[in-house]
Each structure stands twice: as structure tokens, then as C-alpha cells.
Amino acid sequence: MSEEGVARFLVTGRAQFRARLTQIVLHRLHLSAGEEELSRIAFVAVPAGMVLILLPIGGRPSPIWGGIGMRTGEIITLGPGQRVHARTDGPCRWGSIRLPAQDMARYGRALSGAGFGVPQFVARWQPPLAARRDLRQLHRAAIRAAEARSGTLIDAEAVHGLEQQLIHALVDCLATGPVGDDMSAHRHPELLARFEGLLQMQPFLRVAEICGALGVSDRDLRRCCEEQLGVSPSKYLRLYRVQQVHRALRSGNPDAASIAEVARRYGVRDLGRFAAAYRARYGELPSATLRRRDGVAELTLGRPRVKFS
Numbered sequence: 001m002s003e004e005g006v007a008r009f010l011v012t013g014r015a016q017f018r019a020r021l022t023q024i025v026l027h028r029l030h031l032s033a034g035e036e037e038l039s040r041i042a043f044v045a046v047p048a049g050m051v052l053i054l055l056p057i058g059g060r061p062s063p064i065w066g067g068i069g070m071r072t073g074e075i076i077t078l079g080p081g082q083r084v085h086a087r088t089d090g091p092c093r094w095g096s097i098r099l100p101a102q103d104m105a106r107y108g109r110a111l112s113g114a115g116f117g118v119p120q121f122v123a124r125w126q127p128p129l130a131a132r133r134d135l136r137q138l139h140r141a142a143i144r145a146a147e148a149r150s151g152t153l154i155d156a157e158a159v160h161g162l163e164q165q166l167i168h169a170l171v172d173c174l175a176t177g178p179v180g181d182d183m184s185a186h187r188h189p190e191l192l193a194r195f196e197g198l199l200q201m202q203p204f205l206r207v208a209e210i211c212g213a214l215g216v217s218d219r220d221l222r223r224c225c226e227e228q229l230g231v232s233p234s235k236y237l238r239l240y241r242v243q244q245v246h247r248a249l250r251s252g253n254p255d256a257a258s259i260a261e262v263a264r265r266y267g268v269r270d271l272g273r274f275a276a277a278y279r280a281r282y283g284e285l286p287s288a289t290l291r292r293r294d295g296v297a298e299l300t301l302g303r304p305r306v307k308f309s
Contacts, residue, residue: 007045007083008196010239012231013038013090014281024146026163030098033057033143041087041229041236043196044078051104051119052078053170055095055136063088066122066189067228074126075135075173077119083193084122085228095139097170107167112175119174122189127173135169138162191216191224195233199240204267207233241266242274242281249289259286 011017017038024031035058042063046052054076056062062070066084070076078084080101101118108116127135142162191214198205198213210233211218225233244266249259260271263286268274279285284292 006042008043010041010236010243011038012040012087012239022143022147024142026159028099028103029163029166031139031142031166032096032098033094033139034096035060035093036088037091039087039089041085041231043083043085043193045083045193046078046081048081049101050080050098051101052082053097053099054078055097055139056093057095057136057140058093060091060093061088062094063092064228064230068122068124070124073129073132074124074179075132077123077125077174077178079118079120079122082122082189083196084189085192087228087230089230095136095143097139097166099167099170103167104170108171108174111168111171116171116175119178123178125174125176126179127176131169131172135166135173138166138169142166188224189228191221192228195221195225199237203241203244204265206267207237237267238277241268242278245274245278245286246282246289249286259290 015038017036017040019034019036022033044052044065054062054065054070056070056075063086064070065076065078065086068076105116105118108118194214195210198210202213205213207218207221211221214221221233225231225236229236231239241263245263245268248262248265263271263274275285282289
């Protein structure tokens with residue numbers, strides 16, 4: 001999922017994570033549709049020069065992006081280089097469209113006038129009903145064709161026509177401007193992006209040490225985490241460490257005596273409590289994970305992918 005900008009994926013539900021991801025690569029647009037069965041937190045970094053548009057699809061809830069929930073009749077945009085957390089609290093479905101910011105600007109100004117602006121931050125939009133309906137129907141038709149392995153879109157003219165219709169519908173959806181003020185201004189997504197970077201470099205730090213390194217109070221960090229991650233900083237650290245140790249034990253080839261060393265590498269100080277948390281999360285002790293590391297993977301992802309040029 002790194003092509004979609006997913007830099008970290010942390011499963012928070014206690015079961016085997018299963019998902020279905022369908023992708024379509026057109027000339028300018030990348031379309032995706034996801035269906036997930038378990039709660040999780042993803043850290044998403046939009047590639048530089050790209051814009052990500054997020055759509056609700058189906059009857060299930062959509063992810064919460066940077067603390068922003070998608071309301072009925074809305075879409076969400078993430079501007080170039082934006083880094084936010086997307087969390088789910090259970091089963092969900094979502095759709096996305098990714099395209100270069102330069103192409104969006106060029107088409108937007110040609111179709112709606114010089115006042116069209118490319119989204120730069122995290123924002124909610126409430127498009128006109130007809131434009132929103134057209135965009136969702138076109139997106140759904142393309143995804144269904146890919147999932148059915150349909151030959152409908154193989155024709156170059158059909159692919160070009162679909163892409164042009166999607167771009168027109170997208171510009172119509174964004175021509176009216178976002179809903180209210182920019183939502184990123186008071187939600188501090190950059191603070192949690194720095195938090196992720198620090199965790200990547202020094203996973204053994206305590207919450208108080210992380211606050212000191214980031215130059216924020218414990219209260220501010222807690223508020224941001226609960227708003228955007230849905231959990232406290234300490235719980236996020238526990239979940240992260242358990243998952244990192246699990247992955248290390250499954251992917252490497254350490255012997256049982258090195259389990260404590262792997263755990264301490266990720267900041268685990270109380271091995272007894274850690275073993276209990278590990279067992280509650282994965283249904284087995286770390287030593288059992290070592291013995292069955294060639295078994296079923298934690299992340300099962302159905303991923304049809306179709307590319308058109």
C-alpha cells in the first residue's frame with residue numbers, strides 16, 4: 001500500500017485483519033477502492049505534487065482523516081505533501097482518486113475559470129448533488145469493471161473517455177470551495193507527523209521523553225492523539241510496540257533467547273506485561289510466533305490491480 005502513500009499501518013482490532021483493495025491506473029488518475037473488516041490506524045503521506053480525493057462508497061462508515069469525519073454528501077481532499085492519520089473504528093469502505101496537482105489546476109481553470117484553486121491542506125467539501133452523484137457513479141463503474149476483470153476499459157478511447165468524465169466531475173465537485181475554514185489549522189496534523197518520525201527513529205522513548213523532544217505538553221499530545229488516532233499516546237505506543245515485535249519475530253530468524261532483546265529494541269521494559277498484551281492481541285506467546293512464523297500472515301489483502309495506458 002506504499003504506492004497510496006501509506007507509511008505506517010497499525011491494526012488496533014483483536015482479530016486477523018482482512019481487506020480488499022482494488023486499484024486502477026489510468027493515464028493521469030489513480031483510482032482505489034478499499035473494504036476493511038477491522039479497526040486500524042494508518043499514517044498517510046500524500047506524495048509531493050499529488051492531490052488525494054477521498055469518497056464514501058457503499059453503506060459502511062468511511063475512515064476519519066486527520067480527525068475529520070466524512071459527513072453525508074461530503075468528500076475530503078488532502079493536498080500535496082500532506083501527512084495525516086486515517087483511523088477506522090470497525091468495518092469500513094472507502095474510495096479515492098489521486099492525480100497530479102498540476103493537472104488538476106490546468107483542468108480546473110479551463111473548466112471553471114481562473115478562480116479555481118488546488119486543495120493544499122486537509123479539507124471537507126460538500127459538492128452539488130449532481131456532481132457528487134456523477135463522480136461516485138463513474139468511480140464505482142470503473143472499480144466494478146476492474147474487479148470483474150472486464151474488457152470494457154481495454155479500448156484506448158473508452159479509457160480516455162472515462163478519465164475525462166472523471167476529471168470533469170471532480171472539477172465540478174471542487175469548484176464551489178471547501179466547507180467552512182481549513183480544518184487542518186486547529187487540528188495540528190503536523191505534530192503527529194513529527195511524532196511518527198520520532199517513533200520511527202527512537203521507538204524506545206517514553207511518552208514524557210517524546211513530549212520533551214517535540215516541545216509540547218503531555219496534555220497537548222494527548223488531545224491530538226485522542227482526536228486523530230482515537231487513543232492516548234501511551235496506548236498507541238503499546239499497540240505499535242506489540243505489532244513491531246510481532247513483525248520482527250515473524251520476519252527474522254532469532255532464537256527464543258533473543259525475544260527479550262527484540263522487545264527491548266522497541267522500548268518494552270516490563271516483559272511480563274508485554275507477554276500478556278502480546279497474547280491478548282495475537283492469541284499466542286512470542287515464543288509460539290517464532291515457531292510458526294511461516295504460517296498465515298497477519299495482513300491478508302485481496303488486491304486486484306488494473307493498469308491502462
